[in-house]
Amino acid sequence: MRHLIFVFSILSIFQAYSQEPKAFEPLTSSLGMKTNLIYDATTSLNLGAEIKVGGQYTLDISANYNPWTFSDNKKFKHVMIQPELRYWVCEPFNGHFWGVHAMYSHYNIGGIKLPLVSKQKLEDTRYQGNLLGLGISYGYQWYLAPRWNLEATIGIGYAYLDYDAYDCRTCGEKLYEKNRHYVGPTKLGLSLIYIIK
Numbered sequence: 001m002r003h004l005i006f007v008f009s010i011l012s013i014f015q016a017y018s019q020e021p022k023a024f025e026p027l028t029s030s031l032g033m034k035t036n037l038i039y040d041a042t043t044s045l046n047l048g049a050e051i052k053v054g055g056q057y058t059l060d061i062s063a064n065y066n067p068w069t070f071s072d073n074k075k076f077k078h079v080m081i082q083p084e085l086r087y088w089v090c091e092p093f094n095g096h097f098w099g100v101h102a103m104y105s106h107y108n109i110g111g112i113k114l115p116l117v118s119k120q121k122l123e124d125t126r127y128q129g130n131l132l133g134l135g136i137s138y139g140y141q142w143y144l145a146p147r148w149n150l151e152a153t154i155g156i157g158y159a160y161l162d163y164d165a166y167d168c169r170t171c172g173e174k175l176y177e178k179n180r181h182y183v184g185p186t187k188l189g190l191s192l193i194y195i196i197k
Contacts, residue, residue: 029093034151034193039064042076048191052092053085060084060099074111075126080104082187084137093149093195099137101155101187106130110166125175129163135186147195155187 030052039046048062064080084101088094110126135157142150159182165175 031196034191078107126166133159149193151191153189157186
């Protein structure tokens with residue numbers, strides 16, 4: 001019986017060594033969590049996730065939420081979701097990428113300054129409505145340390161805004177309903193990323 005076990009052991013070792021070696025496949029990142037430091041600076045809570053979906057493509061989904069009302073009833077309340085499909089020039093989570101993104105937001109804004117919007121309008125009027133849009137983006141991701149990356153991204157595109165305007169920031173009668181077409185920056189990010197796997 002011992003001889004039979006010995007022969008089977010030798011045959012299994014020989015068979016393992018006689019097989020062609022498997023090609024080396026480097027481990028690459030496939031899932032990361034992130035926060036956009038620019039959104040953090042506007043007091044908007046945000047969290048994003050990015051997952052490799054094949055080859056040189058990843059799917060990035062970010063969500064933002066700002067529930068705060070500030071002094072003098074200033075507000076930049078909103079909920080926003082922005083999914084993006086990315087193509088990486090070299091490999092996911094490393095270097096240059098191009099993206100196509102969509103976005104949806106429900107907002108309630110008044111008493112603040114926004115680029116490309118008249119200060120007088122936002123001081124005297126509150127706007128509440130929805131935004132839908134599409135855009136393209138470019139970005140770059142840097143390796144900082146094991147499991148940590150930094151990403152910069154910018155995007156341009158189109159957005160459709162449908163909103164109601166109110167007489168003042170806290171109360172007031174509804175003044176009018178309006179929609180607007182916007183073309184310009186649709187994405188700006190400086191994100192800190194934790195690579196999960």
